[in-house]
Amino acid sequence: MRVFNSLGRELQEFVPRQAGQVSMYVCGPTVQSSPHIGHGRSAVAFDVIGRYLEWSGYDVTYVVNITDVEDKIIAAAAERGLTPERVAAETSAQFRSAYDALNIRRPDIEPRATEHIAEMIGLIEKLIAGGHAYAADNGDVYFRVRSFADYGRLSGRKIDDLISGARIEPGEDKEDPLDFALWKAAKPGEPRWESPWGPGRPGWHIECSAMARRYLGDGFDIHGGGTDLVFPHHENEVAQSEAAHGPPFARYWLHNGMVNLGGQKMAKSTGRIVDLLGALDEYPPMAIRLFYLRTHYRRPVDFTTEALEDAGASLERLRSFRRRFSGEPEIDAAPEVLDRFRAFMEDDFDTAGALSVLFEVVREGNARLDAGQDAEEWVAAYDDIMGVLGLAEPEDSLDDLRAAIDSLAGSLDVAAAEDPAATVERIVELRDRARTEEDWARSDELRDALTHIGIIVEDAAGGTRWHRQ
């Protein structure tokens, strides 16, 4: 398996630290405001990577942090007249609900910055002892960038090129403009924890160094995040961790591309965003997931409603194939098909290519069913691939339609059953009787009535089928 490692900027053969096991850390969101389409992309990209690695037989430990203390959260809280804790809790809940809707698996560990202050303080003390950090008179602690010779290796920068952009903000007390905060002294009214340098809060970068090590140890396998985090966030993580404990901090750095809007990056700071929860409300969640997966995770992708509708139509093609076969297939997928799928995935998780295999499976499966042949093997392949891509959904429940279904049944003099699906069956049987009698007006009337409450009826060669939506 080859993965594109940002460290080195090339495709490299993936060899985990320990055979058969993969340790993975992904930078999750700073919970300052509601999730947008870009957050979903990152989460889906690494969710699929995790799922694929497990499907390939690896034992995966997957860690995603939640940054719940940070300047932006404090600012948002002040603006809304809430406590930072409240803002963080509310926003975390929004992220969780969006991620659940997108069928993103819960990480094995989801550490919060505020619950790991002790680890961060320990790491900062170690950096100070080693001469890599210093406490300033104002109560801040800074990392001494020039003390770490490898600084810039991950992001491909030279220290001298960075100088023009670096600056010292008012109130900071750095030796060098390149230095960055490990610990920030608390101002009145700000969240604070006791520390050897006085009350304060951690800088942004230190949490990932501390938590990744705590849960995955030194030299873990995969560190992920958006390309916008490469510099300075990930560069600083490397500096902190390797200055304290020696290299390597992480072995493979994977970065997903950005979601653009009208050709430019979607970002909170510019207001160019499309709200994720809103989109999930308006489109089938799996259409959004498919939209992400159609493009290789490293490339930028432009968000448009047309693209989402396109993905929705593709999703419908997938689902309508699966509806032709109920239950679980009892035989395995053809190995050659899974091999083709695997070949794409092993090439730096090329989900766009992998989807081409899925659609070929659907076409072949449909053709076989049309020809009256057995397609179980193709259904099995479909289920495997859909599962790895996280596109498979649980059977639609009809519970929310029960009232409408029962009411329709009542108006037709059909007895409602305990299971709403059984009630639908009875109505469909009624229509089939009308069709047998060639009473097309009655038949169409019943079909329209079902369509009206969200049940689609299709007359296939093998009999009448129906499904929701």
Add this chain to the structure above:
RNA sequence: GGUGCCGUGGCCGAGUGGCGAGGCGCAGGACUGCAAAUCCUGUCACACCGGUUCGAUUCCGGUCGGCACCUCCA
């Protein structure tokens, strides 16, 4: 200014030194009471200019265009 990525058919989007990935859309056909779903066929693309090569969309150089990072950001 520095660093890096990218320009593929109506739209989206993989990939390859020589054989039309795939999806959406559109057109025609088959099936069908109608509709839907499905199948078949068509829609033969690789920004531009040079170079290497028997042959380049694919490699090299240049031009033009787009984007990202260099500040918080998935």
